[in-house]
Amino acid sequence: MREFITGNQAIVRGAVRAGCNFVAGYPITPASSILNEIVRAFADGSGTVVQTEDEIAAIGQCIGAAMTGAKVLTATSGPGISLYSENIGLAQMGETPIVIVDCQRMGPATGGATATGDGDVMFARHVTSGSYPIPVLAATDAMSAYRLTYEAFNIAERLRTPVILLSSKAIAMTRQTVDLESVELPAAITRQRATSNGTFQPYHVDHPSDVPDFAPIGGSQRVRFTGSIHGEDGVLTIDRKKIDAKLKHLNAKIVGNAASLELVEADLDDSAETLVISYGLADGAAREAVKQSREHGNLVSHLTIFSLWPVPEIALRAAITPSIRRVIVPELNLGLYVEEIRKQVPGVLIESIQRIDGGLIYPQRIVDAIEQIEINAARGEEQLR
Amino acid sequence: MTIIAESKPKEYCDYLLRPGNTNCAGCGMSIGLQWLDQALAGEKPTLVIPACCGIVTAGAFPTSGYGVPTAAATFASSPALASGISAIAAINKEKNPIICWAGDGGTYDIGIATLSAAAERNEDIIYICYDNEIYGNTGGQRSSATPEGAVTSTTKSGKGERKKDIMAIMAGHRIPYAATLSVAHRDDFLRKIKLARATKGFRFLLILSPCPTGWKSEPDESTDLISTAVRSGLFPVYEVFDGKRYRINMKPDETPVEDYVKKQKRYRSVAADPKGLKDYIDQQWRYLIGMAKAFPATKDDGAFLATDVKAE
Ligand SMILES: Cc1ncc(C[n+]2csc(CCOP(=O)(O)OP(=O)(O)O)c2C)c(N)n1
Ligand code: SF4
Numbered sequence: 001m002r003e004f005i006t007g008n009q010a011i012v013r014g015a016v017r018a019g020c021n022f023v024a025g026y027p028i029t030p031a032s033s034i035l036n037e038i039v040r041a042f043a044d045g046s047g048t049v050v051q052t053e054d055e056i057a058a059i060g061q062c063i064g065a066a067m068t069g070a071k072v073l074t075a076t077s078g079p080g081i082s083l084y085s086e087n088i089g090l091a092q093m094g095e096t097p098i099v100i101v102d103c104q105r106m107g108p109a110t111g112g113a114t115a116t117g118d119g120d121v122m123f124a125r126h127v128t129s130g131s132y133p134i135p136v137l138a139a140t141d142a143m144s145a146y147r148l149t150y151e152a153f154n155i156a157e158r159l160r161t162p163v164i165l166l167s168s169k170a171i172a173m174t175r176q177t178v179d180l181e182s183v184e185l186p187a188a189i190t191r192q193r194a195t196s197n198g199t200f201q202p203y204h205v206d207h208p209s210d211v212p213d214f215a216p217i218g219g220s221q222r223v224r225f226t227g228s229i230h231g232e233d234g235v236l237t238i239d240r241k242k243i244d245a246k247l248k249h250l251n252a253k254i255v256g257n258a259a260s261l262e263l264v265e266a267d268l269d270d271s272a273e274t275l276v277i278s279y280g281l282a283d284g285a286a287r288e289a290v291k292q293s294r295e296h297g298n299l300v301s302h303l304t305i306f307s308l309w310p311v312p313e314i315a316l317r318a319a320i321t322p323s324i325r326r327v328i329v330p331e332l333n334l335g336l337y338v339e340e341i342r343k344q345v346p347g348v349l350i351e352s353i354q355r356i357d358g359g360l361i362y363p364q365r366i367v368d369a370i371e372q373i374e375i376n377a378a379r380g381e382e383q384l385r
Numbered sequence: 386m387t388i389i390a391e392s393k394p395k396e397y398c399d400y401l402l403r404p405g406n407t408n409c410a411g412c413g414m415s416i417g418l419q420w421l422d423q424a425l426a427g428e429k430p431t432l433v434i435p436a437c438c439g440i441v442t443a444g445a446f447p448t449s450g451y452g453v454p455t456a457a458a459t460f461a462s463s464p465a466l467a468s469g470i471s472a473i474a475a476i477n478k479e480k481n482p483i484i485c486w487a488g489d490g491g492t493y494d495i496g497i498a499t500l501s502a503a504a505e506r507n508e509d510i511i512y513i514c515y516d517n518e519i520y521g522n523t524g525g526q527r528s529s530a531t532p533e534g535a536v537t538s539t540t541k542s543g544k545g546e547r548k549k550d551i552m553a554i555m556a557g558h559r560i561p562y563a564a565t566l567s568v569a570h571r572d573d574f575l576r577k578i579k580l581a582r583a584t585k586g587f588r589f590l591l592i593l594s595p596c597p598t599g600w601k602s603e604p605d606e607s608t609d610l611i612s613t614a615v616r617s618g619l620f621p622v623y624e625v626f627d628g629k630r631y632r633i634n635m636k637p638d639e640t641p642v643e644d645y646v647k648k649q650k651r652y653r654s655v656a657a658d659p660k661g662l663k664d665y666i667d668q669q670w671r672y673l674i675g676m677a678k679a680f681p682a683t684k685d686d687g688a689f690l691a692t693d694v695k696a697e
Contacts, residue, residue, distance in 0.1 A: 033524075
């Protein structure tokens with residue numbers, strides 16, 4: 001069935017399909033309608049929704065509910081995710097799955113409350129003190145917002161971690177035609193439960209990149225939960241070996257499973273000289289630009305990245321086919337993610353296209369970039385960087 | 386303190402609230418800010434405003450609404466930002482008042498920690514909450530100031546919980562002055578602003594602020610609604626000195642609360658039988674009358690302004 005819905009409605013639908021049964025949130029443009037919609041979605045009693053007194057409480061309630069086994073979601077924007085920060089760290093330390101939607105606005109502080117941008121891509125990655133990794137996904141439109149919300153729940157449950165889904169004002173509040181039922185999705189994942197045999201260690205793992213088995217707090221197994229550094233028993237520790245093991249585990253659990261987290265769409269042309277890499281809001285323009293450029297006779301590849309962090313290294317490398325000479329990265333920020341791509345593909349000419357004033361990058365700018373680079377490269381000029 | 390009367394007409398830009406601002410028609414903020422301006426009689430306050438409709442009023446040219454210095458604070462921290470300004474103003478011996486102008490969200494909910502702390506430190510700030518009982522700026526979600534039964538975008542069949550008694554909370558901080566102000570009673574309103582201005586330390590003023598957009602009421606009925614709220618007893622008009630001496634300024638008459646409820650579609654789910662609101666009025670008045678009897682204000686409380694008030 002085709003529907004005409006906003007990105008925020010798509011997120012709610014994705015969450016419901018993933019089995020989300022607890023949402024706590026605090027109103028903020030452009031995320032507010034997620035809260036309003038979820039009130040409607042849970043009106044049949046299928047879940048609990050709470051409007052809290054602020055964002056600290058919203059994510060706090062989510063952590064509490066998730067500790068009992070609920071599948072939780074909270075949604076906000078820049079000012080709110082700033083207030084989430086400490087609790088995201090708590091969820092990370094306590095290995096608690098939460099899906100956090102960040103409907104980005106333009107700029108810092110209030111910024112443009114009703115203007116769009118993709119400025120939180122680095123903030124999302126480094127949102128906790130210590131910068132331990134958190135999977136970050138980025139939607140490009142309503143359809144991907146739906147699919148990625150579902151995927152975010154699966155990642156959160158599988159790796160027992162907070163997951164951030166980046167959307168933006170333009171995706172959140174724009175209606176698009178979608179057919180959600182036609183989307184094929186993997187089976188929904190629920191945390192691996194601990195067996196009741198033997199002594200229960202709430203954070204025991206055999207290998208650093210493993211995920212500890214889950215037992216709900218308040219159940220028959222004794223679960224300890226603390227934001228302080230702790231050993232496998234959940235008890236605060238000053239033993240440096242245990243500290244080292246815990247922190248390495250928090251890193252390895254994400255980085256060591258990076259290959260399984262890659263979500264991209266590759267539209268590659270084996271003889272292409274130019275590769276456009278896009279994510280978030282710039283992706284729509286990139287698709288259109290690639291299409292137009294191909295119509296003009298150019299050989300262009302396109303890679304859409306949905307899983308920003310960890311960086312999808314395998315897909316990136318695969319997209320740099322032998323003939324690729326340059327990469328174009330359009331972004332609605334100061335050119336933040338392009339630096340990451342530079343690290344991954346050294347030696348390739350990379351051009352960054354940026355826009356930060358709340359407006360969109362139009363396809364023509366990308367087309368111009370593709371075609372101008374063609375000409376200059378033919379002349380052997382390298383100063384386009 | 387002498388209050389200097391205005392001697393010459395103001396220029397467009399000099400008004401605290403300029404004409405041509407973006408407030409909705411019938412918004413209680415528009416009355417409150419103009420009366421605040423009149424009561425300050427030429428003094429220019431520094432406004433500190435958290436996220437709320439009132440900071441949208443500050444707006445972009447040519448609709449920038451304030452003719453006085455205005456600082457936008459984060460939603461949670463207008464009392465903190467104002468405390469910082471106040472500390473330096475004191476060192477510099479600056480006289481102009483520092484006024485927080487905040488909605489109920491910034492006061493009852495997200496801002497209550499910094500509000501409580503500034504009150505506890507007895508900062509030299511006038512804190513004014515224009516309480517429209519809703520998150521007007523973000524599309525009308527409930528707040529802890531939303532009354533029982535009111536429909537909001539997050540309480541679709543009417544709010545189940547009661548309105549928080551912020552006056553009792555603030556009185557509990559034993560601040561020098563706390564009062565409720567009605568936008569249907571100008572003399573009382575102006576007197577209280579002047580009294581707050583003449584008092585040192587933390588002063589808390591609560592305005593029930595009509596919001597036609599959120600209340601689903603008619604803009605031209607805004608002041609009538611507040612008048613009805615006062616006469617029915619739903620919005621008691623009183624003041625508390627040092628958090629422990631009470632004076633009730635207006636007694637309710639026999640006006641039924643139904644007269645208030647039926648003019649606002651937000652009350653559609655309880656309009657037939659606003660029992661919850663009636664109980665609320667009952668309990669609130671029993672408490673207030675008890676307090677005013679047990680801990681009455683003395684004739685010295687606010688007395689030095691008595692003559693100014695009559696002159697209004
Ligand atoms: C930390 C943070 N969370 C949320 C918001 C979004 N926000 C802006 S104004 C507002 C509601 C304000 O309500 P209220 O204080 O009652 O004032 P009103 O809008 O009704 O005038 C919200 C939720 C924000 N700006 N900052
Ligand atoms: S929404 Fe309500 S409070 Fe906000 S400006 Fe309009 S009438 Fe005033």
